[in-house]
Amino acid sequence: MPSNTNYHLDYTEPAGDINIKLKDYIKFIQLNLQGLKGRKYYLNAKTYQFIHKGIENYSLGWYNIYENGKEFSIHPGTAGTYYTLVHIGRLKNLAYIIFTNAFNNDTVQGVRLLMKKLNENYGS
Helix, strand or coil: CCCCCCCCCCCCCHHHCCCCCHHHHHHHHHHHHHHHCCCCCCCCHHHHHHHHHCCCCEECCEEEEEECCEEEEEEEECCCCCEEEEEEECCCCEEEEEEECCCCHHHHHHHHHHHHHHHHHHCC
16 A cells, blocks of 8 residues: 655655664564563663653553553554554553555554454453
8 A cells, every 4th residue: 555645754864764674673572571571681670661651641642541440551653654553561561563655544443453353362
């Protein structure tokens, strides 16, 4: 699906989009999972706690969702050319990452539906 955003990226400006290999992003999320469990890896565990839960509702890039006795850190991301959604189930120490190479309403709805199914079928 083509993007419905008239977005012109300058290839010399990496902050406009993220440029990371999936396996490296997985490692990044795994570091967050370990830190949320209280383990010190790249950062102190207290730092990970602050990043995710230091500010109510939205803390340093992560939404805090509390529902049905569960805690989630959620991060959606887009610059108009892709859509990414990450859910971290903090109580079960489980994360799901969905990357797409498109951004429009159908993409967002499809990713949300897929994330819902992952959480329902495999836990959160």
